Amino acid sequence: MESESVTTPFGRRPMSLALLLKQRRGEAIAAGTTRSKWKLFRSVCEARAGLDVTDRALTVLDALLSFHPEDELSSEKGLVVFPSNAQLSLRARGMAPATLRRHLAVLVEAGLISRKDSPNGKRYVRRGREGVIDEAYGFSLAPLLARAGEIEAMAARIAADRQLLRGMKERLTICRRDIAKLISAAIEEAVPGDWGRLSSMFHALLQRIPRAATPENLPPILEELETIRLDIINTLESHEKIQIASTSESQIERHIQNSNPESTSESEPGLKTGREADRHHEPRAGRDSREPGMGGEGPLAIARTNAARLKSFPLGMVLQACPDIVDYGPGGAIASWRDLMMAAVVVRSMLGVSPSAYEQAASVMGQENAATVMACILQRGGSITSAGGYLRDLTRRAEHGEFALGPMLMALLRAKDRFKVLLEKGCQRVNVGKEPGAPPRQNEVR
Structure with missing residues (x-):
């Protein structure tokens, strides 16, 4: 030494x-x-x-x-x-x-x-x-x-800070790219939201990024950017879930704006009589899109007007009339209209109804009423040979204001009540002459 x-x-x-x-x-x-x-x-x-x-x-x-x-x-x-x-x-x-x-x-x-x-x-x-x-x-x-120990500890700390800063910069770059592209996609897809405000907040945060970034001044900005990205993703996912619940394949809005809907001549023949077919092709008084006084309204505007006139019914009444649809809801239960719409998409696929038929029904009747019609078709499945053709026929009638949802639901409710009365009468007939507390007989209703 x-x-x-x-x-x-x-x-x-x-x-x-x-x-x-x-x-x-x-x-x-x-x-x-x-x-x-x-x-x-x-x-x-x-x-x-x-x-x-x-x-x-x-x-x-x-x-x-x-x-x-x-x-x-x-x-x-x-x-x-x-x-x-x-x-x-x-x-x-x-x-x-x-x-x-x-x-x-x-x-x-x-x-x-x-x-x-x-x-x-x-x-x-x-x-x-x-x-x-x-x-x-x-x-x-x-x-x-x-000072060897001090220098080595300082070097290890600086190396760790440099690695941490490199990771932060990578996250910041990815977050900036995600936010910019997600906002652009949301605007192009016309997703509802205050995208102008989010874009302004995003650019204001970018101006706050320091030229000499350190592990101390970068985390607050990165946290705010990640919060904005999470809000955008949640908004887009919520919008996508709503669209899936209503159509499951595409957004309904694009089909509503289509002035040339698909032809009905597919594997689902419309259930029309000859007179109804003639009446369908005849010009109806007061409904021609070129008739004076209608303001240039076309068939799509008339369909929307008729859909607005189609009355909706409480969810509880729909489930009471169509209990079979409950099994196809999320988790085997239906607690909201959204659950009913998701169940209707499953039932549509199961019954062989094409996506275009269901989307046209939703655009004419409304999403809730279209889901209700699918529940009724499921409940009456044994008496309907072509679910897709039947749905198209109901959609055509709804376009001309000739279809009401109430009678269909009431018919199902009455059929359910009749079955209950018959079941109770059968049980009473079997129990006549039987001593109280006696075991049921062979082939007896239990």
Whole structure:
């Protein structure tokens, strides 16, 4: 270990209390402390920002370490190197003498090396008879070894912060891209929402991103951007669920705007008599889209008007008349109109009704009434040979104001009541003459 005596600077360089404290701290090395000088140098390079040294100063430190004969710095061996300015300049990539002196002062100020000046300010070594170094004057690497643990911990912390910052920047980039593209998609698809306000908030947050991002100033902005992205995703998912519940294949709005609906001549023949077919193709008084006084309303406007006249009924009444639809609801239950619409989509696929037939019914009757009609068709499944043709026939009649949902529901309710009365009469007939508490007879209703 080097001598613990204090060395004052040679020449005109002043002495200070800070320099004294750095010298004393540099000499306080725990016994047995060793470090690989090049691994320690890499830690110094990693912790450069925390040590407040420049890259040119690190070049000088690299040159000084190259003059140490061993690959390992040890508290038990000499830590003073004594190269001349000419040799040190060569190993410092030809650095000019004035620049060399300036960066040596930076290393001393940072507490990585200390000066051990000789009486005349020269750097040299005095050896004994056996060639062992008795005294050396030059630059001591003891402060570097004394601060090895501190430097390594600082380097590990800076590396972790850099990795954290890199991950934050990646998340920020992905979040910016997601928000921009999701807002663009929502506007193009005409999804309801205050997209102008969200876009303004998004661009305002982008202006707040600092040029010099750090793990301290970036997380608040990233959190706000992720909140905006989550709100947009929730809005789009809610809209998509509503569309799936009503059509399951596509958005109803696109089919409502289609002025050339699909032909009904598919695998679902319409259930029309000859007179009804003739009446369907005849121009109806007061309904021609070119008739004066109608304001240019076409068949689609008339269909919407007739759909508005189609009365809706309470959900409880629909489920009472059509209890079979409940089994196809989410989780085997129907608690809202939305559940009924989702169940109607399942039933439509099961009964072989084409998506276009159901979408046309929903556009004419309304989503709730179309789902109710599907529930009625399911309830009367045994008496309907072509569910798709029957639905198209009801849709055509609804377009001309000739269909009412109430009679269909009332007929199902009356049929349900008749079945209940017949069942009760059958049970009473079986129980006539039977003693109370007697076991049921063979083939008896239980």
